[in-house]
Amino acid sequence: MALELRSIHKHFGAVRANDGVTLEVQEGELHGVLGENGAGKSTLMKVISGFIEADSGEVHLHGERLALQSPDDAIKAGIGMLHQDPLVFLPLTVLDNFLLGSPGSFRLNRRAGEQALREAADRYGFSFDPGALAQTLTVGERQQLEIARLLWLGARVLILDEPTTGISAAQREKLFEILNRLAEDGMIVLFVSHKLEEIEQLCHRATVMQRGKVVGHVDAPFSSDQLVEMMFGDVVVSEGRPDAALGSTVLELDAVTVSERLTTVEELSLHVAAGEVLGLAGLEGSGQRTFLQACAGLLKPKAGTIRLGDVDLTGRRYRNFLDAGVHYLPAGRLEEGLVAGMSIAEHFELTSGNASFFVDWNGAEAAATRDIEHHFIKGTKESVAESLSGGNQQRLLLAMMPDDVRLLLMEHPTRGLDIESADWVWTQLLARRESGTAIVFASADLDELLRYSDRIAVFFSGNVLRIVDAGTTTPDELGFLIGGKESVP
Amino acid sequence: MEVIAGIVAAATPLVYATIGETISEKAGVINLSLDGSILLSAMTGFAAAFVTDSVIIGYLAAMAVSAVIALIVAVTSIELRLNQIAVGFVLFLFARQLALFLGNSYVGVNGPKVPSWDIPLLSEIPFVGTVFFQHNISVYGSFVVIFFAYWFIYRTRPGLVLQGVGERPEAAFARGVPVNRLRYLYTVVGGAMVGMAGAAVSLDQIAGWREGLTTNVGWIALAFVIFGGWHPYRVALACYLYRALLFVAGEFQVQFPDLVQVLTQLPFLLMILMITVINTEWFRRLGDRYPRWRNFLASAAPSGSGQVFVRE
Ligand SMILES: Nc1ncnc2c1ncn2[C@@H]1O[C@H](COP(=O)(O)OP(=O)(O)OP(=O)(O)O)[C@@H](O)[C@H]1O
Ligand SMILES: [Mg+2]
Numbered sequence: 001m002a003l004e005l006r007s008i009h010k011h012f013g014a015v016r017a018n019d020g021v022t023l024e025v026q027e028g029e030l031h032g033v034l035g036e037n038g039a040g041k042s043t044l045m046k047v048i049s050g051f052i053e054a055d056s057g058e059v060h061l062h063g064e065r066l067a068l069q070s071p072d073d074a075i076k077a078g079i080g081m082l083h084q085d086p087l088v089f090l091p092l093t094v095l096d097n098f099l100l101g102s103p104g105s106f107r108l109n110r111r112a113g114e115q116a117l118r119e120a121a122d123r124y125g126f127s128f129d130p131g132a133l134a135q136t137l138t139v140g141e142r143q144q145l146e147i148a149r150l151l152w153l154g155a156r157v158l159i160l161d162e163p164t165t166g167i168s169a170a171q172r173e174k175l176f177e178i179l180n181r182l183a184e185d186g187m188i189v190l191f192v193s194h195k196l197e198e199i200e201q202l203c204h205r206a207t208v209m210q211r212g213k214v215v216g217h218v219d220a221p222f223s224s225d226q227l228v229e230m231m232f233g234d235v236v237v238s239e240g241r242p243d244a245a246l247g248s249t250v251l252e253l254d255a256v257t258v259s260e261r262l263t264t265v266e267e268l269s270l271h272v273a274a275g276e277v278l279g280l281a282g283l284e285g286s287g288q289r290t291f292l293q294a295c296a297g298l299l300k301p302k303a304g305t306i307r308l309g310d311v312d313l314t315g316r317r318y319r320n321f322l323d324a325g326v327h328y329l330p331a332g333r334l335e336e337g338l339v340a341g342m343s344i345a346e347h348f349e350l351t352s353g354n355a356s357f358f359v360d361w362n363g364a365e366a367a368a369t370r371d372i373e374h375h376f377i378k379g380t381k382e383s384v385a386e387s388l389s390g391g392n393q394q395r396l397l398l399a400m401m402p403d404d405v406r407l408l409l410m411e412h413p414t415r416g417l418d419i420e421s422a423d424w425v426w427t428q429l430l431a432r433r434e435s436g437t438a439i440v441f442a443s444a445d446l447d448e449l450l451r452y453s454d455r456i457a458v459f460f461s462g463n464v465l466r467i468v469d470a471g472t473t474t475p476d477e478l479g480f481l482i483g484g485k486e487s488v489p
Numbered sequence: 490m491e492v493i494a495g496i497v498a499a500a501t502p503l504v505y506a507t508i509g510e511t512i513s514e515k516a517g518v519i520n521l522s523l524d525g526s527i528l529l530s531a532m533t534g535f536a537a538a539f540v541t542d543s544v545i546i547g548y549l550a551a552m553a554v555s556a557v558i559a560l561i562v563a564v565t566s567i568e569l570r571l572n573q574i575a576v577g578f579v580l581f582l583f584a585r586q587l588a589l590f591l592g593n594s595y596v597g598v599n600g601p602k603v604p605s606w607d608i609p610l611l612s613e614i615p616f617v618g619t620v621f622f623q624h625n626i627s628v629y630g631s632f633v634v635i636f637f638a639y640w641f642i643y644r645t646r647p648g649l650v651l652q653g654v655g656e657r658p659e660a661a662f663a664r665g666v667p668v669n670r671l672r673y674l675y676t677v678v679g680g681a682m683v684g685m686a687g688a689a690v691s692l693d694q695i696a697g698w699r700e701g702l703t704t705n706v707g708w709i710a711l712a713f714v715i716f717g718g719w720h721p722y723r724v725a726l727a728c729y730l731y732r733a734l735l736f737v738a739g740e741f742q743v744q745f746p747d748l749v750q751v752l753t754q755l756p757f758l759l760m761i762l763m764i765t766v767i768n769t770e771w772f773r774r775l776g777d778r779y780p781r782w783r784n785f786l787a788s789a790a791p792s793g794s795g796q797v798f799v800r801e
Contacts, residue, residue, distance in 0.1 A: 051663055052800065072665030087660035089653055091789060099646070100653045101664030108646050131780050 002026045003048075003157055003188050008057035010043055017043040018054065019212035025190065025205075030183045032199035032206035033192045036231055036418040037391035038378060040212040041192045042084060045159045048190070049081035050074035061157065080150030081159040086142040088134045095130035098149050120148040124178050138284065140171035147178070157188045164198060165416055166444075168283050169479070176202055194418045196224050228419065246454075247274030249309075250407050250438040251295060256304035258294040264462050265290050267304070272407070272438045277429075279449040279470065280442040281482055282459030288442040289331075291459070292409045295440065296328035297321030308407065325406030329397055331415065338385040338393060344368050345381040347400060375399040376424065391421035398428055408432065410441040414448060426452055446475050460484045490619045496732045498624055502527070502686040502694060502703070503728040504631040506710035507717065508638050509682030511724055513559065514714060515642065516675035517655035517793040520562050521577025523683060524707025525584030530555040530687030532592035535698045539600040544692055547601070551688035552681040558584060559680020560673070567669050570797045581707070595698040602696040603627045627685075627693045634682065638721040643784060651675060655791030658798035668798050686710070716764055718788030731756055 003025045010018040017040045025031045035041050046052045048059060050068040059066045066077050074081075088097050098120075099113045114130050121128050126144045134142060143163060150158060160179075164172050179189050179202065193199055199206050200222050208215040208230040215230045251272040258265050265287040272278050280288040293299040295306065297318040305314045308324045338347065345361075345368035368381040377395045379388050388396065394417060401408075413429070414422035430452070433439055443449050449456050453470040458481040465481055506527060513520050520526070530551035538547025558580055565571040605625040612622040621632070642648040651671065653661040658668045690703050713731065717724025734756035742752050766772055776787025 049663075070665065070667070071663050072667075075665045081663070083663065087657065087663045089656045089660060090792075091656065092649075092652065096649055096652075100649050101661070101666055102646075104646055106645055106647065108644055108649060133783075 002029075002062070004058075004060040005044075005048070006058040006060070008044065008047055008059075009055045010040075010047060010052065011055060016040075016212045018047065018057075021057070021209070021212070021214055023207055023214065023217075025188050027188060028183050028186045029205060030179060030189045030191060030203045032203035033190060033209065034194070034196075034199060034206055034227060034231060035209035035215075036194075037416075037421055038211075038389040039209040041209055042161055043212075044209070045081060045161050045190065045192060048074070048157075049079055049159055051081065075153060075155075078154055078156035079159070080153065080155030080157070082143060082146050082150065082161065082163055084161040084165075086139065086146050088137075088142045088145065090133070090135035092134055093130065094128045094132050094134060094137070094145060097134050097145060098130075098152075102149075102153060116152060117148070120152040124148060124151070125174065138167070138171075140167035140175075143167065143175070144171075147175075151182075155187075157190070158182060159190045159192075161192045162194070162416065163191070164193060164195065166284070168444075169482075194416070196222075196227055196419075199227070200224065231418070231420075246276050247436055250274050250276075251440070252307040253295075254305045254307075256294060256301045256306060258290055258299050258301040258304075260290045260293065260299055263287050263290050265294070266462060268464060269304075270457065270464070270467075272440060274406070274436040274438055275433050276455070277433060277439045277441070277453045279453030279456040280440065280459060281446070281449050281456050281478060282442075283482060284444065286459040287462040287464075288459050289411060290462075292328065292411060292440065292442060295407070296326055296409050298328070325404060326409065327401055327405040327407070328409040329401075329411070329413065331411035338396065341384055341386070343382050343384055344372060344377065344379060344396060347385065347396060371399045391417045394421070394425060398425065405432065405437050408437055408439045408441075410439070412443055413441050414443075414445070422448075446478055449478065450475060458482060490616060492736065494620045494623065496729060496736055497620060498628050499694070499735075500728040500732040501628050501631045502689040502706055503710055503713070503731070504635060504686075504725055505689055506683050506686035506706055507713045507724045507728055508634050508721055509679040509684075509686070510710055510714045511679070511717070511719055511721060512638060512642075512651075512682065513676045513679030514794050515651050515655045515719055515791055516672050516679075517658060517791055517796060517798070518563055518566060518672055518676045518679075519573045519577065519795050520559055520676065520680060520683070521574055521711070522558050522562060522580035522584060522707075523577075523711055524703070524705060525581035525588070526555045526558045526680065526683050527687040527690070527703050527707045529558070529584040529588040530684035531691035531703055532588040532595070532687075532698055534684070534688035535600055535691035536592070536595055538692055539595065539598060542601055544601050544603050547692050548685060548688045551691075552684035555684025555687065556677045556681040559676045559683070562680075563673050563676040566797060567672060570799070573795050589700055592698050592700075597699065598697065600697065601692065603693040625693065627689050630685070631689070635721050635725045642721065652791070655793050658793045658796065662798065662800065672798075683707075683710075712760070715790070716760060716767070718767070718785075719791060720785055720788040723785055723788065727760075731760065734759055 005021055005023040008018050008021040021044055033041050043052065047054045050071040050073050053069060059068055061077055066073065068074055089100065092100070095110060095113055095117060098117045099108065117128065117130055124147070126148055128145060137145065163175060179191070183189055191203060204220050206218050206222065208218070208227065210231065218226065249271050253268055253270045256265070256268045263285055268291065280291065282288055290299065294301055297313065297316060297320065300315055305312060307313065308326065311324055313321060313324060345365050348368045348371060349364040365381055372379065372381060375395045375398065377399065378392050385393065385396070414425055417425065429439060450470055455467055456470050456473065456478065457467045458465045458478065465484070468478070506523060510520060510523060533554045534547040534551030537550035538544050561580060562573060562576055565576045566573045603625045608622040612618045642651060650661065650666055654666060654668050654671050662668045686706060687703065691698055695702055709731070713727040714724055716727045738752040738755045742749055745752070773787045776783040779786065
């Protein structure tokens with residue numbers, strides 16, 4: 001008895017997101033789904049959960065053909081999906097989020113609901129404050145809430161779409177533990193990820209997708225090389241940072257205190273040289289973002305000075321920071337970096353710095369076509385920002401960056417990108433560094449931090465716990481520092 | 490006491506209109522045609538009641554007309570994916586002109602009126618009885634609507650789903666909720682309630698038909714839904730407060746006749762001031778401090794409001 005997909009087809013316009021996908025997953029199996037950005041993984045998962053209707057193809061569960069016309073049908077059949085971005089209602093309480101959509105009496109019995117929430121949470125080792133608003137939860141907690149809810153509703157098939165992006169290491173451990181337990185209980189788990197080591201650690205079997213098609217299925221134990229080859233054909237992952245000579249100091253912070261909502265960074269002194277790459281490590285919300293925003297001129301420090309080269313920029317406006325050669329790429333690509341609804345060509349025109357009143361659309365379109373090719377963006381100049389896959393949004397952001405950047409500030413430059421795209425992004429960044437740009441980036445990926453940084457500043461609850469030399473530190477040491485422990489026991 | 494009772498009665502049309510709009514906006518559909526809807530339903534309600542000599546049929550006709558307008562907003566937004574604001578505005582203009590055109594022959598005519606009816610026993614309670622229970626069915630109905638809307642939205646399962654549909658339609662859809670079907674339902678229900686506002690003017694408050702009868706109630710209602718944070722109690726409070734301020738301004742007018750123009754605008758000025766206060770960080774924090782009151786204090790716009798939900 002199992003979940004069986006037969007020849008699933010789904011197209012969006014000219015894009016064949018799923019092109020004849022066939023797949024079988026047994027009960028008790030943790031099944032990984034791998035593939036580069038835009039391979040069609042999310043689309044397939046949404047088909048199974050009824051969120052989108054396939055053009056053709058069949059889904060069978062326990063030998064029975066399912067008519068999946070809406071998520072309701074999937075839920076009734078015992079299929080639950082955790083979406084890439086947990087679909088919770090931010091202004092509603094945890095309890096209301098838990099209850100919304102559940103079957104039951106006309107009148108809401110919140111007391112009984114609270115009881116059910118507590119039981120579900122206890123069973124999987126979560127703890128929630130039922131009255132807290134969902135917007136106060138971390139991404140990891142929102143995920144836990146959704147998992148508890150789906151299982152409470154009786155899911156026997158659990159689909160997780162890139163569940164490990166944006167959650168802490170501890171939350172990930174817990175998630176894996178629970179998934180293992182669910183599989184032991186005979187559930188079917190579909191786990192979508194880009195991260196090979198996660199698939200290797202967790203899954204019993206994996207399916208690799210490419211351009212809407214299944215490339216093949218592999219059983220554990222997996223060989224990374226084989227998986228990578230199936231995903232991309234042959235790729236050479238770059239060796240990381242070549243040593244480059246450091247130039248004069250570009251960024252200098254002296255006893256800067258800056259705060260934003262819940263986090264305060266206190267008395268931070270730091271300097272970054274031209275051609276240097278400084279990695280920022282730490283749990284989400286430990287002050288990295290606050291620090292970056294202060295350096296970008298988006299937050300005004302309460303005390304201390306920020307200098308760029310010889311210029312004192314303390315308390316100056318964002319515009320002055322931009323003029324001084326500071327460029328900031330925030331984590332929320334669509335929220336803060338790109339304009340939804342605007343095409344690629346329009347984005348290029350917007351940032352071209354062209355001061356004339358009339359837009360030269362012919363020129364802009366020609367430039368866009370050129371840049372799209374140059375940056376390998378999968379899309380046309382008419383594609384609107386939100387229709388691009390995550391990797392291609394990042395490519396567009398990089399393509400829009402002016403040439404004369406002296407200090408580049410980035411949050412999670414490769415979050416959600418497949419290996420090939422991530423590699424491409426770093427090749428571009430390192431090329432900039434050669435020409436003397438200083439790079440400061442925050443990341444949750446230890447591997448990325450160690451591979452590309454010269455030095456790594458570890459943040460812990462608003463302070464830089466230590467700045468370590470990336471060449472001599474180890475992942476273990478970094479892990480302990482991130483957890484707030486000064487030395488390896 | 491009579492003064493307060495008068496204020497409560499005067500706010501009735503505004504209450505129907507704001508609660509109706511609240512329900513439809515909670516589901517994510519903004520019905521900007523409100524003012525036109527109310528005018529047309531006031532006219533239709535009066536005409537129907539006049540012809541049939543039945544106030545009840547007048548109310549039903551008013552509700553039907555306004556529900557149809559709301560249905561047009563829903564269809565154009567959900568099926569044709571047109572901009573709700575644009576469609577709503579066009580419908581406002583259309584409904585208003587239609588009301589003036591069709592209502593010509595009813596101007597100045599005397600028609601039936603909702604009879605007043607003191608609620609036995611309750612009306613004899615000192616103070617409360619006079620203020621709340623010596624009115625007519627139309628006014629009592631507005632109380633029921635306020636309490637029911639609150640109870641439905643915050644205390645029932647379909648009400649919770651309604652909040653979800655307006656807040657984040659794709660998340661509601663992922664939970665198996667038929668988002669667009671519910672949007673139709675609540676937009677039409679909200680629209681029908683808006684129609685009652687029209688009838689409450691032409692069959693009760695003014696009891697008659699003429700041009701400009703409803704004095705911009707629709708536009709004021711749209712503003713008060715925002716002021717009321719999409720929360721039925723707060724929305725109702727805004728309506729009563731506004732009528733009270735209007736009354737006070739009227740009193741001053743008697744004493745300072747030169748300031749007529751200034752004084753009639755005063756309530757709006759005060760309302761803007763209060764909206765500013767309500768939107769301060771400080772006021773929003775109050776909601777965190779008193780979780781029991783959070784819905785009331787820190788209620789905000791449904792995020793999915795005005796957005797079309799298209800399944801991929
Ligand atoms: N709603 C949509 N409208 C148009 N095109 C879409 C839509 N959803 C997905 N696509 C396209 O279908 C293809 C597959 O997308 P999908 O989201 O399934 O990829 P993915 O494997 O999940 O990628 P990622 O790793 O970046 O999340 C992409 O080319 C994408 O642009
Ligand atoms: Mg995806």
